[in-house]
Amino acid sequence: MDWIWDKTADIKSYKIQRRTEGQDWIDVENFINPVLNDEETLIDQSYLDPTQNVYEYRIVTINQCDQTFISPVVSSIKAYAVAFPQHTNKIYWTTPKLEGDIIGYNIYYITTDTFGVIIGSNGINDLKMEHDISLLPSSTLQFCYYVEANSQINMPDNSIMEVVSRSPIVCVTKLIDYYIPNVFNPNGVNTEFRPYTENEELISSYDLIIFDRWGNLIFESKNFTEGWKGTRKNKEVPAGVYTYFIKSTQFSGKILNYVGTVQLVR
Numbered sequence: 345m346d347w348i349w350d351k352t353a354d355i356k357s358y359k360i361q362r363r364t365e366g367q368d369w370i371d372v373e374n375f376i377n378p379v380l381n382d383e384e385t386l387i388d389q390s391y392l393d394p395t396q397n398v399y400e401y402r403i404v405t406i407n408q409c410d411q412t413f414i415s416p417v418v419s420s421i422k423a424y425a426v427a428f429p430q431h432t433n434k435i436y437w438t439t440p441k442l443e444g445d446i447i448g449y450n451i452y453y454i455t456t457d458t459f460g461v462i463i464g465s466n467g468i469n470d471l472k473m474e475h476d477i478s479l480l481p482s483s484t485l486q487f488c489y490y491v492e493a494n495s496q497i498n499m500p501d502n503s504i505m506e507v508v509s510r511s512p513i514v515c516v517t518k519l520i521d522y523y524i525p526n527v528f529n530p531n532g533v534n535t536e537f538r539p540y541t542e543n544e545e546l547i548s549s550y551d552l553i554i555f556d557r558w559g560n561l562i563f564e565s566k567n568f569t570e571g572w573k574g575t576r577k578n579k580e581v582p583a584g585v586y587t588y589f590i591k592s593t594q595f596s597g598k599i600l601n602y603v604g605t606v607q608l609v610r
Contacts, residue, residue, distance in 0.1 A: 345388070345401050345418065349380040358405040360386055364397050365419075372401075394512040398422045398438055416443050421511035423491045427519035427598070431478035437471055437491045440509050444497035454488040454513065477518070482542040488515040517596040520546050524590070527607040530574040537606050538571030539590060549593045554586050554606075562586065574608050583610040 345360070357376045361369040372388055392399060403415040419441040426434050435451055451473045452460030464473045477487060491511040496504050522539040530536070538552060547568055554563040554572050562581060563572045574581060590602040 345386045346383060347403065347415070348383055351380050351382065353380070353405075354408045355380065356406050356408050356410075358403055361402050361404060362388065362390075363400050365400065369402070394420050394422065395424065395514055396422070398440075400441065417441050418443060418509075421491055421493060421509060423489065423511040423514045425487065425489055425514050425516040427487075427516045429519060429521060431476060431521060433475045433477055433487055433489075433516055435473045435475065435489050435491070435514070437511055439468075439471065440493050442493065442495045442507065442509055444495040444505070444507060446493055446495045448494050450492045450494065452490050452492070454490070460490060485518045485543065485546065486515055487518065488513050490514070517594065517598070518543060518546065519598065520592060520594060520600065522590070522592070522600075522602065524588075524602060524604065525606065526604070527609060528574070529609040530580075531610065536571030536573045537588070537608075538565075538568070539592075539602070544568060546594045546596075547592055548595045549591075551589075551591045553589045555589070556581070556586055557584065574610075580610075581608070583608050 355378060357374070358378060359374045360372045362372045363369045372390065373386065398419050400417050400419045402417045405413045407413070421437055421440045423435065423437040426436070428434060437449070439446070446468050448468060449466045449470075450462050451464045451466065453463045453475065454460045463475055466473060475487070475489075477484070490513045493509045495507045495509070497507055499505055520541050520543050522541050524539045525534060525537060528534045528537045537554075550566060550568045552563075552565045552572070553561065556562050562576045565572070585605050585607055587605050588603070592600045594600070
């Protein structure tokens, strides 16, 4: 947190306070007979998780006449990202409390450990963004983002100060995109039925189950590379429509379920 002092102020003491929304204020730092600099910065060393909570801060000052003054409340930005099918990630964030007027948001995608590139700019009421990752390398398995809120403060000398508030970095693991055929021919080119993906390494567990039209179990496999070849107990089953159920769990813990039908042609 950064702030600017009026260096002519006669301050006997001040303290920085923090709270999560709806909770009581707690003291983070206390200063007695402080030396005032033009600008001050607080790095809160407490064990906090700004990806899960919004934290509010304020400054409480006491002057030499023992009068108490409380600054406006400012807050952090809580951001989170969600992976969706069809090569899409969505980023959401909260509106921070800032001194001055928020004029917009910039959303960044981190391409290295330290460098982010702007992937979008939103207005003050648009608190979400969709990121198309289809053009990124298929080997990219994790995506990290942060959001910056831009605001302007009208200063006492009628100048305008530009202020930027940045969210924590949030990351999301790629969601497996499956291609699931709707027809196959054991005697043709597509000789077995199973889903396909470019990111098999993301799969923690997997189950493929095939039923016939009467609900009888025809086939089951927990091996992703093992497909159904149109048989039951090593005997060919008739051509027709069969129902599949696929359950896939990623190492991130995300569970994907797919139910549909496949046409067996002979």
